[in-house]
Amino acid sequence: MSSPDSNKAWLLAAVCLAALGMPLSFTGPAVVLPAIRDTLGGTPVQLNWVTNAFMLSFGATLMAAGALADAYGRKRVFLLGLAVVALSSALLTLAPGIVAFELARAVQGLGSAAAFAAGTAALAQVFDGPARLRAFSLIGTSFGVGLSCGSILSGWLADTVGWHAVMLSPGAVSLVALCLAAPRMRESRNPQAMGLDVPGTLSFTAALSLLTLGVLQAPDSGWGSPWVLAALAGALAMGAAFIAIERRVAHPMLDLSLFRFPRFVGVQLLAAAPAYGFVVLLVLLPIRFIGLEGRSALEAGGFMFALSGPILVVPTLAAWLAHRFSAGVISAVGLLVCAAGLVWLARCAPGTPLHGLVGPLLLIGAGIGLPWGLMDGLAVSVVPRERAGMASGIFNTVRVAGEGIALALVGAGLTALVALQLKASSSPSSVAVSQAAQRVATGDMAQALALLPGMDRAALLHAYGAAFGTLLCVLAGVTVLTAVVVFVFLRGDEPARGHAEALGQNA
Template sequence: MPWVLAAVCLAGLAMPLSFTGPAVVLPLLREALGGSPVGLHWATNAFMLSFGAALMAAGALADNVGRRRVFLGGLLLAVASGAALACAPNLLVFNLLRGVQGLAAAAALAGGSAALAQVVQGTARTRAFGWLGASFGAGLAFGPLAEGLLGDSLGWRAVVLLPGLVSVSAFAIGAWRMPASRSIAATRLDGAGTLAFTLALGLLTLGVLQAPAHGWGTAQVVVPLAGAALAALLFVRTEARLLRQGGQPMLDMTLFRYPRFVGVQLLAAAPAYGFVVLLVLLPIRFIGLEGRSSWEAGQLMLLLSGPILLMPGIAARLVGRWSAAAVCAAGLVLCAAGLLWLGRCGPATGVRGYAGPLLAIGLGVGLPWGLMDGLAVSVVPRERAGMAAGIFNTVRVAGEGIALALVGAGLGALLADQLGHAFPGAGPAAAQAAQRLATGDLAQALALLPGATRADLLHAYALAFGRLTQVLAGVTLATAGVVFLFLRTPDLHGAEGQLAAGQG
């Protein structure tokens, strides 16, 4: 078991490195590959979109053809896509390869998680998946710092190669020690459901990303959003029909009869708006706009994500005294307070000024982060834990992709509003400058607004960012209340006892 756990944890470490890398080196990518603001947003969103869309399908594939095979195949694809990314000639090719990289991550996570679940049972399973969560946390905590230093010294290509190097180690251990396994009860893959789900996510993301540049009422936005709604409806109908026919759908709708299961899905989406979007927005702000070094930006990001490494053990001890509902809700309330505090930080704020809000957000998110993986497989009957884990991971990853698109579009709209008021005669140039600012391209934003100074644009950005954090804090607080209500229902499956025993 230790070798299987090591292989899966190394694969887990590679995933946040894949996610954060392009955000850290976005200014370098823009200089090397060019591209529009929407194209630069896709450098991050393409990975999250394909990752989230493919996760449940990859889990079903692992059950059908073998967990070890899917895990190792995903790692090989991760290595190959990372090498191809380093050779991308333009941003379009880079973004397409980022989509491939997301597929690889989905296969590695789904296959590895399923294989790990076969070799550990009981509280040992909770402990093993806690280590997997810690590996994600380590990647989030130290990844931006390492990637920033790599980008400064060796360029953006070294950054996109880093996850592949970690995946090579995971592949070597997995090929050596991971046993082969598959589900004897597995049925054929849900192709129609997979296609409908992927279309819904892709069209939703496309519509949201195009809104700042074209407007919410234009055909470029309305058509994709309408298509996403139709694809989502088709997905729900397809899954319901397959379940009635005795098949194996990607999404078992009957699990939503369990209130605690619903609460866990809401909990899975909560960090996206209070924490994950900051992993993309803050490096752009620190490096691209405020002109900080990669080392200083990495230190600031460590203050944000470092607490995730420390909080799972603390959360498990707290669950021994209070309910998981209370611990998770308290963490989200602290995160919301940190977001409001962060919104008050201006462009001249030093590391000490940022430390308080970033630590508050990291500590707050760390409480539910340390519990939700264990809750995901414990709030439903044991025989349905695999499906529950697949749904949970899909909600988490897909929710992060949607959050990135929505928050990026929201920041662009807030910036356009601020610049429109600051420069009333700028006209369409203000909206274009807003999109450039949102991707950290301060020089191009200044060129679009003659007479504007760097201080003017940084002030406008700080005001827009402050309004954005108010919205994010509101979403996080509302989620805290709803999660508390759902998770406080009777614990019929011993989830909290397993959490305390497995992580203590």
């Protein structure tokens, strides 16, 4: 019979594996998107949903999954989530078309949300004090490993086996986690849990869905389209309804009173910062490297490792620095370093070799790595202990939902910037330019050239490079602004040092 300490270790290993599999679900499809398009077809809007369907369902249901785990059993929800991820991964390889593929991606997001929420809630019950912080830092490290190695693993699998193997990899990891947890994990629930906040969940999911739908449809239909305006107005109305509901219910999914803590607000801003300074590049750069520049999936994975690799080591530096500086200082410096890398990358034209890209990619990854090493611990240390569970759920929801919204907005922005460049350098109709810009933004060089008969590949790449550079400079500006605001909210000392002690013991 295994000891309680042994069961804790196996549970931690299972949750860390689940955390490792989540970025594989996110980064893998970006690397093989051209192959998915060639096999299943799809319009540019539909191809954007390949990533956003997962992010939307994950972010919209994370807090609800936590409530279900508390009410009906954390082990039950954790194992069910892992099983759903494994099943949906298999369904992705059998999808007859792009719409079925995207529905399976949404189901995969639901499973990932259930596994993550229930797994972290279970860990919070068996670990306490510094041990809890060390456990959660290991989860962050596992997520970082998935981000760092996911692109190069996906590139290798795509080149040696095919894109179907990339889709199966998160399911394989989830199955291993399920086998580890099923015989050793104890069931636990919160006797005071009130179950699912159905009105809050529905209004929150509707708000995110309508916002994402409107932003993704805008490049195709135009921002003034009645459908786009209706979707954005609906998102605003559902968001207002969600806030009104959470203020009135006795046991809200989102306790709005937490936003009275300035540090809590600062942590939410910090959670959103990697979305537009780092995460969007995990999707945009593989499309650029493979779909537009014609590099192999494995070569693109090597480029992406230069971007995400620092996540493996820089958080340890952040833990060391946290003994000496406040979380606000460390996070602000990291974001400024990231912004500098974005500006540097903006100067790298399409076709730049690895030695010309490795510097800015490493700088972006290293800059994000500094706040990355503190965020998860800060999420639970900036509020009273009895509210730590909800604070962690809100933090992760903001992080994931922010990534989905950032992807939609940045994708729409890139399409608009490419269209402006094409209008300045060619004379086709505005409809052809708009359609070509959408094709370029999703990596479909052949279709874009077919829509622009008077333009050659070099000119199209130049227009894309100019638009991409402008986008990166805008993202750099937003990152600098975030650095300033985060510094103001998180300039105290205590949370950073407390988290540093836990990370230091874990290192």
